[in-house]
Amino acid sequence: MSLKELKPGEKGIIIKISGEGAVKRRLMDMGVTRGAEVLVRKVAPLGDPIEVNIRGYELTFRKSEAENILVEKM
């Protein structure tokens, strides 16, 4: 499933990031890589972006980015 489908409070392990180019590289630089545990914290009041906790810090990106991150729900 994609990270977008996880609800606030749910956790997953990253399997793969699809897509390419600058966004993907940025996400990887920020620690969104295979095997990392990710906890969805919340969705912004207007419905986008989302906030996640990964590698011990808070990161925010849009749902369109989350769609490209494949996770296994924990």
Add this chain to the structure above:
Amino acid sequence: MQYRFALVGNPNCGKTTMFNEITGNTQYVGNWPGVTIEKKEGKARKFKEDIRIIDLPGIYSLSPYSMEEIIARDYILDEKPDVVINIVDATNIERNLYLTTQLIELDIPVVVALNIIDEVEARGDKIYTEILEKSLGVPVICTSASKGRGVDEVVQKALEIAQAAASKDEIAKPVMFDEKVEKSIAKVQELVASYPLKKKIHNVRWSSLKLLEGDEREIEKFGVPEKLLEDIKIIRDELEREYDNDIETVIADNRYRFISDVVSKAVRRKSRQGELTVSDKIDKVVTNRILAIPIFLLVMFAVFHVTFGEIGSFIVDWVDVFINETVAGFISELLVSAGAAEWLHELIVSGIIGGMGSMLVFVPQIMILFFFISLLEDSGYMARAAFVMDRLLRKFGLSGKSFIPMFMGFGCSTPAVMATRTLENDKDRKLTIMLIPFMSCSARLPVYALFTSAFFAKNQSLVIFSIYVLGIVVAVLSGILLKNTVLKGETAPFVMELPPYRIPTLKGVGIHMLDRGKTFVKKAGTVIFSASVVIFFLQSFNFSLQMVEDPGDSMFGAIGKLIAPIFAPLGFGNWKPAVALLTGFVAKEVVVATMGILHGIGEAAEDSVELVGALQSSFTPLSAYAFMAFTLLYLPCVAAFAAIKREMNSWKWTLFTIGYQTAFAWIVAFIIFQGGRLLGLG
């Protein structure tokens, strides 16, 4: 002998605090990623050697794609500092070590400063630096830059390494890639060795890795021949097939795997991960689904209310009386008793004190505004505002990251334009730069203050507020317009770190506030001082350099009369406002000073009775409002213009920006004036 140490680290890890601590400098520090947008250099105090410290913008990785990241990378690769001091935020160690894994591959010695260690200790966690040192192959020193802890030790260590480096000791580098990747790197290394290149490669391993990754900057730098690129591509393809993934992912995965391994050995966490920290608890309220927007609006309202409401005005009035009555009166008497000539008296009292005084009265208000801006930045709220506003801003072609520069625009357009460097996407950056000047900067306030006191005395603050809203509305409309015309394209991604909340320090906020106040006073003292003098002469002499009685016959009068017809449909076709707007290019505040000088009034402050009277005879409330709207929207001041040129790096875009703004200003003022007349308001 001079040593150069570069401070390198992720955004918001405390580099600037460290820089200030080492050099005794007072650079501005904020709590949002991307405060340092240009490199800064300072000399280390407390050391007898000549040590230069270079503070670079924060970067997440050495394969950069935002402008500030390119600045940092180019400095490290091309200027080759003697030592890289890598600052690692200990509270966010995994992601911070990602950059470290890239830095230790270069052939520049690295010292790791494990910063903000006090917060880790306070949590009850422990980091074993010996294990880190062994795994990374570089010295690691615990620091807390904000408390001054460990800072001298870091510099001392870097100095020792720099001095020892002369003896050419090879530093053992850790193996962080798996066998397959290592093998591929070795193959590329062999290939590279067998090809003649334009430039000699110093660090063969690193360059081979970069070529394997297909890094365009490296390929260009060494003039890699087509044939070699093809051979490397075969190796890359093979590796990508084996992993069923692209090379970038393979390398990044490898690095993070190495880091996870190091961290699991070197860090003992007492607190269970996922447990709520204080920061998380604050965020539960501040970015709450229901409360976030009311809180956001409340914060914005509070900032503007205190700055421009009763408190701000009270201070402004007090300073006004001080400068324009006490100081001006005192100097005037002094000049009279010294028997100064009439024209000199005029120049000093009306020209200089009048011109500068009308700006200086706003220093307190500007400082209050920057006090709030830095309070919001230092606490970490600005990043939350970006998070909350992203969805809305995207509708106007912007991103959440545009919020910070846009908000700073209410203070001053120049630093705000520079702050757009944190935006990675060029289209977003251009649009944000184009819209920033529509956020009414503090320098335009004197103009509104003058006109509202003359025409809207009863609801002055409401009218000023409406001008601010007008600016925002124009920005929104322009965003939609430009996004669908000249700046069409894909929606840029939005990936941003939300730093933990920190209590702003009085020192940090104070530095920022005083810094801005100082800049403004300096501007008043140089640019505006000279402008006042020049304006005074231009309106006192004609083209044959004869002093004139009526300013209408002066050089200014002539120029003003020439361009005045352009403004006639907007309700102010007189030559005086035309000239005032022209001088507004020097700085927007100068519009008021010019008005004062042209009407022959010394104390051209915003509530000067004579000036108010003079304006009332040449403006109606409607044309006054159109004039304020025009002042808000037309081309920005020369300082902002220069910043826009620098950041856009294109004359075409710069001229388009100011042309667009001026055209929009004319249209809006036209609609206000003519529309108002049709409605019977004027």
